Amino acid sequence: MSAVISGPMLAEPVKGGHKPAIKVEKIVKQFRGFTAVDDISFQVGEGEVFGLLGPNGAGKSTLIRMMTTLIPITSGRAVVGGFDVSVDPDGARRAIGVIPQAMTSDLDLSVYENLSIFAKLYGVPRSKRKPIIDELLESVDLSKWRDAEVKKLSGGMRRRVEIARGLVHSPSIFFLDEPTTGLDPVSRVAVWEMIVKIKEQRNLAVLITTHYMDEADRLCDRIAIVDHGKLVALEKPAVLKQSVPGSTVIEVQFIAPPQDWVQELERIPGVRSVQNEAAGMFRLLTDEGSKTTTAMVDLANRKNVEVKTLSVQNTTLDDVFVHYTGRALHD
Amino acid sequence: MTRVFAIAERELLKFFRSPALMITSMLLPLAQLLILGNAFGGRVQHTTLAVVDQDHGPQALRVIEMLRAVHVNANTFNPVMYDDQQTAVEDVRNGRVQGALVIPANFSRKVYAQTRPHIGLIVDNTDGFISSTYEGEMQALADALNAPDIEQRMAQKIAVSTVELYPYIEYMKYLLPGSITLAIFVSVMIGGGIVYIDDKARGIHEGYLVTPITGPELILGLNLAGAVKAMASGLVITTIGMLLSGIVIFNPFRIFWLLLLIVLTASAFICMTSFMMARVDDPMIPRAIFGVLNTLLFFPSGAIYPVGAFPTWLRVVAAVDPFTYAVHGFRAMLLKEAGFAAIWPDVTFLAVFTILTWTGTALLFKRTL
Numbered sequence: 001m002s003a004v005i006s007g008p009m010l011a012e013p014v015k016g017g018h019k020p021a022i023k024v025e026k027i028v029k030q031f032r033g034f035t036a037v038d039d040i041s042f043q044v045g046e047g048e049v050f051g052l053l054g055p056n057g058a059g060k061s062t063l064i065r066m067m068t069t070l071i072p073i074t075s076g077r078a079v080v081g082g083f084d085v086s087v088d089p090d091g092a093r094r095a096i097g098v099i100p101q102a103m104t105s106d107l108d109l110s111v112y113e114n115l116s117i118f119a120k121l122y123g124v125p126r127s128k129r130k131p132i133i134d135e136l137l138e139s140v141d142l143s144k145w146r147d148a149e150v151k152k153l154s155g156g157m158r159r160r161v162e163i164a165r166g167l168v169h170s171p172s173i174f175f176l177d178e179p180t181t182g183l184d185p186v187s188r189v190a191v192w193e194m195i196v197k198i199k200e201q202r203n204l205a206v207l208i209t210t211h212y213m214d215e216a217d218r219l220c221d222r223i224a225i226v227d228h229g230k231l232v233a234l235e236k237p238a239v240l241k242q243s244v245p246g247s248t249v250i251e252v253q254f255i256a257p258p259q260d261w262v263q264e265l266e267r268i269p270g271v272r273s274v275q276n277e278a279a280g281m282f283r284l285l286t287d288e289g290s291k292t293t294t295a296m297v298d299l300a301n302r303k304n305v306e307v308k309t310l311s312v313q314n315t316t317l318d319d320v321f322v323h324y325t326g327r328a329l330h331d
Numbered sequence: 332m333t334r335v336f337a338i339a340e341r342e343l344l345k346f347f348r349s350p351a352l353m354i355t356s357m358l359l360p361l362a363q364l365l366i367l368g369n370a371f372g373g374r375v376q377h378t379t380l381a382v383v384d385q386d387h388g389p390q391a392l393r394v395i396e397m398l399r400a401v402h403v404n405a406n407t408f409n410p411v412m413y414d415d416q417q418t419a420v421e422d423v424r425n426g427r428v429q430g431a432l433v434i435p436a437n438f439s440r441k442v443y444a445q446t447r448p449h450i451g452l453i454v455d456n457t458d459g460f461i462s463s464t465y466e467g468e469m470q471a472l473a474d475a476l477n478a479p480d481i482e483q484r485m486a487q488k489i490a491v492s493t494v495e496l497y498p499y500i501e502y503m504k505y506l507l508p509g510s511i512t513l514a515i516f517v518s519v520m521i522g523g524g525i526v527y528i529d530d531k532a533r534g535i536h537e538g539y540l541v542t543p544i545t546g547p548e549l550i551l552g553l554n555l556a557g558a559v560k561a562m563a564s565g566l567v568i569t570t571i572g573m574l575l576s577g578i579v580i581f582n583p584f585r586i587f588w589l590l591l592l593i594v595l596t597a598s599a600f601i602c603m604t605s606f607m608m609a610r611v612d613d614p615m616i617p618r619a620i621f622g623v624l625n626t627l628l629f630f631p632s633g634a635i636y637p638v639g640a641f642p643t644w645l646r647v648v649a650a651v652d653p654f655t656y657a658v659h660g661f662r663a664m665l666l667k668e669a670g671f672a673a674i675w676p677d678v679t680f681l682a683v684f685t686i687l688t689w690t691g692t693a694l695l696f697k698r699t700l
Contacts, residue, residue: 096541
């Protein structure tokens with residue numbers, strides 16, 4: 001499997017002006033001999049939403065922590081907002097807003113107090129603090145809750161506090177490390193909408209890590225798939241989907257299929273690949289969805305193999321991930 | 332300094348909004364003062380002394396009358412007559428009585444004949460405090476019995492006259508400096524480096540580390556908040572303790588020196604704990620350490636027992652223990668009406684200790700994850 005990482009893509013981000021907002025070159029992070037991030041390079045343009053997609057432990061958080069000055073880089077270089085994070089970490093910190101994976105707002109303080117304290121930490125002048133915080137609270141729909149203690153807010157509202165907190169010093173680049181992990185579906189959608197709205201209002205470059213395919217698909221202009229510390233694919237979501245052989249995915253579960261069933265399925269016209277998953281579940285990639293489905297059901301009838309469940313869908317980022325890494329995100 | 336004050340503000344907002352935390356840190360040391368002050372400070376009273384009179388003579392009667400006089404006045408013990416020595420000794424062993432006095436047969440005869448008369452005192456020496464009290468009482472009783480009926484005009488024995496510089500100091504007053512020091516230390520345990528360990532455990536510190544705050548600024552902010560909490564605690568217990576002990580200070584200089592000692596003690600303690608916790612990540616470690624550390628620092632300080640009575644190695648511990656200097660300084664200000672001349676070594680030690688431990692923390696502190 002060849003990764004979709006083209007030279008021009010690295011040199012010229014999808015959006016943006018003359019210089020990239022983030023430039024990562026051959027970055028490596030090792031922990032006592034273990035390589036968590038292995039020779040990764042990419043660029044993010046101004047105003048671009050860039051997704052780092054991968055399972056837990058793939059190295060996404062390590063990568064984002066190096067770019068946000070939280071951990072030192074073993075080798076390579078990361079330039080954020082024009083500042084090399086190893087040479088001028090303070091410059092980089094002033095240019096970026098960061099929402100770490102863990103909840104970093106103080107639960108015992110009010111929403112306003114949390115934002116006010118971070119405004120002071122970032123050196124926002126006294127005269128500007130209140131108007132900036134009021135505007136941010138308006139943007140994240142928390143004006144009504146400004147004096148409420150954070151511990152009294154729902155998970156989704158707390159995430160919105162975090163988003164506002166990360167923007168209190170008006171950064172040009174925004175890092176979000178798994179911003180919707182642990183949220184219910186309604187809160188996730190609300191956070192997505194918030195991110196899109198704020199990004200458009202402020203023309204931010206956004207780097208987001210996630211292990212949710214739908215999140216990456218919906219939010220990101222480009223996606224980098226990371227697995228075992230390596231960059232295995234980097235492109236626009238649509239291009240990544242097109243790069244997977246077969247435009248349709250058929251997921252089918254048979255009851256007691258014979259030993260050579262994979263070979264039988266592969267012989268159906270139009271089938272590009274067959275993966276045998278657990279409990280009689282098979283995943284077929286095909287260019288001819290309806291014809292392949294009909295042929296497969298005919299085959300099962302002829303061979304007296306009972307079909308238990310069947311679903312047909314277009315290629316998703318899940319399929320892209322499986323294609324490039326050889327396994328599903330949840331493996 | 333805005334960033335330093337922002338870190339301190341966060342901590343103090345939380346502290347002053349938590350009445351339970353404030354009460355715990357300020358009032359528990361006060362309870363300790365009351366309990367220890369009364370538990371250690373009292374005289375032995377209401378004990379029972381077995382008296383075995385095997386003489387039944389006039390001199391034995393004189394001894395028994397003197398014992399009854401002690402009972403009526405100081406009430407150190409209540410003398411109870413026993414018929415035989417064996418039962419009395421058995422009752423001392425099983426704790427029914429705290430001591431036994433045996434007046435042997437022919438005691439009166441020996442007194443009159445001046446042939447070395449003896450009274451036997453049997454004590455439970457597993458309880459050193461009561462046994463030494465009994466020995467003291469009986470020695471006083473023997474001195475009274477030995478006193479000549481008519482004093483010589485020219486005393487031939489050397490006598491020592493003691494002049495007490497200060498009014499009688501109850502044990503609770505003696506303990507007050509230690510209790511103030513302990514209150515400050517207890518408050519320190521909910522601030523400084525320990526707060527940062529909790530922040531690390533919850534991941535909150537990542538939020539700070541992505542801001543432009545420097546390591547020394549972060550430490551200074553945490554220590555400032557911790558010191559303010561400890562100072563508040565020290566001030567409260569000093570005020571209440573002075574009211575309870577009847578100590579009044581009108582001299583504005585002494586009030587200033589007292590406040591300076593509170594500030595320096597709080598600063599020294601918070602910097603010490605932050606230094607100790609600079610590389611700790613596990614929030615269970617401070618909980619495991621501080622219960623013991625409390626004892627390790629408090630008892631060698633002279634707060635309860637004088638440093639002069641310690642073995643050499645323990646005196647060395649006392650010499651590097653910041654508690655020692657805090658207790659000494661508070662004692663000089665509260666009990667001795669002393670001025671700066673009495674506390675400058677304490678002030679100097681605490682200030683240097685603060686600077687050294689803060690610098691050590693700044694050097695050890697990792698500003699990355």
